[in-house]
Every structure is written in structure tokens, then in C-alpha cells.
Amino acid sequence: xxxxSRRDLVVGLFVxxxxxxxxxxxxxxxxxxxxxxxxxxxxxxxxxxxxxKPRAPVVIAGVKVGQVENISLGDDYxxxxxxxxxxxxxxxxxxxxxxxxxxxxGDRYISLQIGGEEEYLRDGEEISFTESAVxxxxxxxxxxxxxxxxxxxxx
Amino acid sequence: MATLLRSIGAxxxxxxxxxxxxxxxxxxxxxxxxxxPVRIRPFxxxxxxxxxxxxxxxxxxxxxxxxxLGLQGYNTLVRFGxxxxxxxxxxxxxxxxxxxxxxxxxxxxxAGSATAAEIGTMVATEQLDGLRMMSxxxxxxxxxxxxxxxxxxxxxxxxxxxxxxxxxxxxxGVVLMGLDGGTYLTSLETxxxxxxxxxxxxxxxxxxxxxxxxxxxxxxxTAAPTSAGVSSATTSTVVVGSVTILVFDYFITALWxx
Numbered sequence: 001x002x003x004x005s006r007r008d009l010v011v012g013l014f015v016x017x018x019x020x021x022x023x024x025x026x027x028x029x030x031x032x033x034x035x036x037x038x039x040x041x042x043x044x045x046x047x048x049x050x051x052x053k054p055r056a057p058v059v060i061a062g063v064k065v066g067q068v069e070n071i072s073l074g075d076d077y078x079x080x081x082x083x084x085x086x087x088x089x090x091x092x093x094x095x096x097x098x099x100x101x102x103x104x105x106g107d108r109y110i111s112l113q114i115g116g117e118e119e120y121l122r123d124g125e126e127i128s129f130t131e132s133a134v135x136x137x138x139x140x141x142x143x144x145x146x147x148x149x150x151x152x153x154x155x
Numbered sequence: 156m157a158t159l160l161r162s163i164g165a166x167x168x169x170x171x172x173x174x175x176x177x178x179x180x181x182x183x184x185x186x187x188x189x190x191x192p193v194r195i196r197p198f199x200x201x202x203x204x205x206x207x208x209x210x211x212x213x214x215x216x217x218x219x220x221x222x223x224l225g226l227q228g229y230n231t232l233v234r235f236g237x238x239x240x241x242x243x244x245x246x247x248x249x250x251x252x253x254x255x256x257x258x259x260x261x262x263x264x265x266a267g268s269a270t271a272a273e274i275g276t277m278v279a280t281e282q283l284d285g286l287r288m289m290s291x292x293x294x295x296x297x298x299x300x301x302x303x304x305x306x307x308x309x310x311x312x313x314x315x316x317x318x319x320x321x322x323x324x325x326x327x328g329v330v331l332m333g334l335d336g337g338t339y340l341t342s343l344e345t346x347x348x349x350x351x352x353x354x355x356x357x358x359x360x361x362x363x364x365x366x367x368x369x370x371x372x373x374x375x376x377t378a379a380p381t382s383a384g385v386s387s388a389t390t391s392t393v394v395v396g397s398v399t400i401l402v403f404d405y406f407i408t409a410l411w412x413x
Binding site: 007008010011014015017018019021022024025026028029053055056057064067102107 | 199200202203206207210239240243246250308310311312314315317318321337338340341342343344345346347349353356357
């Protein structure tokens with residue numbers, strides 16, 4: 001067994017490593033990261049968010065530029081999504097937001113399509129052009145309904 | 156028929172007695188924690204024995220479990236075109252279930268059995284009686300630091316196990332299978348909740364640590380003062396400890412939803 005002071009050092013290192021692992025789990029994995037004050041916030045209203053969750057990524061052209069901070073129900077019974085984006089990101093006012101799915105079973109995320117206006121969205125403003133999540137079951141339902149109608153008209 | 160009933164009854168009585176004795180023992184440990192003097196030195200020694208010496212097996216097992224999860228998860232998910240969710244599958248199963256449970260099982264085998272053997276040997280060689288002769292409470296000096304150290308060490312070991320597992324999964328999913336590294340970490344990040352998953356996992360590990368500490372010290376303390384007694388204390392620590400962990404795991408999951 002090593003002498004006492006060396007052993008204490010090893011115990012200290014072990015405790016430190018354990019705490020570092022805990023910190024990694026809470027901050028990097030658990031999403032408890034500290035938010036600096038410089039975060040750039042935008043809001044968007046959607047008719048249907050279909051399983052979008054807080055901390056879902058916000059991407060532009062597939063590159064992550066922020067995350068969903070909060071989702072609440074607005075006065076008009078539409079979902080209000082609060083996004084926390086990289087500070088310094090300049091988005092034209094006619095930028096649109098759509099909720100997409102990564103793969104068929106993947107997670108929902110928000111994709112921003114950049115517009116062409118000269119003016120830029122400021123912190124706390126709302127994106128006016130939004131495209132809701134596509135619900136697979138609703139799409140299927142519509143498809144089946146139409147197929148039924150067509151069958152009915154031919155008979 | 157009557158003998159069968161009698162033996163069932165006797166077993167039930169023995170079980171209840173054992174449970175009661177264990178509860179008493181736990182109360183004695185708790186009492187020892189709050190009565191001075193505080194034994195820091197034995198506690199640190201136990202942290203070394205239970206924590207540092209278990210580190211290698213914990214990290215190695217964590218990494219391998221993560222790699223297996225990565226491989227199994229990838230092969231299953233890729234059939235549904237959902238390989239992007241690998242991070243979430245590996246991370247959530249490690250954090251919610253496998254991390255605390257497997258760490259506790261490994262710690263029972265590695266550290267719990269050693270603790271029981273050590274205390275059992277002290278019983279067999281009458282060292283605890285010697286302490287009593289010097290009017291030193293053996294529960295205070297020998298048992299409590301071990302039980303406390305086991306409780307304190309378990310969340311740390313479990314966290315290390317999980318982190319190693321996540322990197323094991325990363326190794327297989329990203330390096331071997333060619334999944335995108337960012338996707339792996341993002342799906343992990345978006346699906347793991349701090350309060351529900353991470354805190355719950357720590358809570359589980361803490362409960363398991365206390366249980367293993369209690370079972371190991373109790374078994375050692377009550378060992379018959381013979382070599383056979385010590386060996387049976389060691390064995391029953393592993394058996395009782397493992398079963399207790401699995402049973403409590405079910406109830407913690409059912410009651411607290413972790």
C-alpha cells in the first residue's frame with residue numbers, strides 16, 4: 001500500500017474525477033449548461049409542433065445554431081416556441097422556420113430558411129413565417145380519406 | 156405437510172429477525188455518524204480501498220457496456236432508419252438503468268466482499284473484541300467509515316461508469332460505424348433530462364451505495380468467528396447484496412419513475 005500522503009493524493013484525484021464525471025453528465029449531457037447573457041432570442045408561432053421538445057436543435061442548412069429554450073401555449077392557442085440562438089447571427093426579417101424530423105423516427109428540430117430582406121430580426125422578435133410539423137398520421141388519414149372518396153365516386 | 160409448513164414458518168421468522176437485526180445495525184451506524192469523534196482518517200482510507208481500487212474495473216466495464224450498447228443499438232436502429240437516435244439510446248439506458256445497477260453489482264463483488272471479509276477476519280481474530288476491551292466502539296471505528304465510504308463512493312463510480320459507457324458507445328457508433336459525432340452527442344443532449352434522468356440516476360446510486368455498505372458491514376460484523384464463517388459472510392454479501400440491489404432497483408423505478 002502506498003504511503004499515506006500519496007494515497008491521499010490518489011483519493012483526491014479519484015474524488016475529482018468522479019465529480020468531473022458528474023459535471024460532464026449534468027452540463028454536457030443533462031443540458032444544465034450555463035447560459036451567458038449574450039444569447040439571441042427569437043420567437044415563432046406554430047399551429048402544430050408535433051413532439052418538438054425543449055433543447056431540440058435549431059439549424060440553418062443543417063448546421064446547429066441554437067436550441068429550443070421553451071415551448072408554451074400562446075393566447076391564440078398556437079404553440080409559442082422560444083429559441084436561443086448564437087449571438088451575432090444576422091437573420092433577415094423574412095426568414096422562415098419549419099419543424100422537421102431527423103429520419104422517420106428521429107427527433108424533431110427547427111430549421112430556419114434565410115430570406116432575402118435587407119432588414120434583420122432583432123433580439124426578442126418573432127419569426128412571422130412558420131411551417132408546422134407534418135404529422136404522419138394526419139397525412140395518412142387524409143390520404144386514406146381521399147382514396148375512399150375516389151372509390152365512392154367510381155362505384 | 157406439517158414439517159413443510161414448519162420449515163416455511165421458521166424461514167420466515169429467521170428472515171424477519173435478520174431484517175430487524177439489520178435495521179438495528181443501520182441505526183447503530185447512523186448514531187455513530189452523529190456522535191463525535193469524527194473519524195476522517197479511516198474514512199479516507201476506505202475511499203481509497205473502495206473507490207480508487209475499484210476504478211479500473213468500473214471504467215473498463217463501463218466502456219465495454221457502452222460499446223456493446225452502441226453495437227446492439229446501432230444494428231437495431233439502422234433497420235428503422237433511426238441510427239441518429241443512437242446517442243439517446245446508449246445514454247438513456249446507461250444513465251437511467253445500467254450505470255447505477257451494474258456499478259452497484261460490480262462494487263458488491265469487488266468492494267463489498269472485501270469489506271465483509273475484512274470485518275469478518277477482524278471478528279475471527281478477535282480484533283473487534285480487543286477494541287471493545289479498550290472501550291472503543293468497533294461500529295464507530297471500523298464499520299461506520301466503511302459503510303459511509305461505500306455510500307459516498309457509489310455515485311462517483313456510477314458517474315464514471317456512465318461517462319466511460321457514453322464514450323464506448325461513441326467509439327462504436329461514430330468511429331467504427333461512421334455515424335456523425337455531432338449527431339450522437341446532440342441526440343444525447345436533447346433526450347437526457349437533468350432532473351428526471353441524471354439526478355434520478357445519482358439518487359439510485361446513492362441508495363445502492365447505502366444498501367451495499369449496510370449489507371457488507373452487517374455480514375462481516377455478524378460473521379461466525381471461523382474461516383468458514385468469514386467465507387460464508389463474503390459469499391452471502393455478494394448474493395444478498397446483488398439481490399437487494401435488483402429488488403430495490405425495481406421499486407425505485409416503480410415508485411419514483413427513475
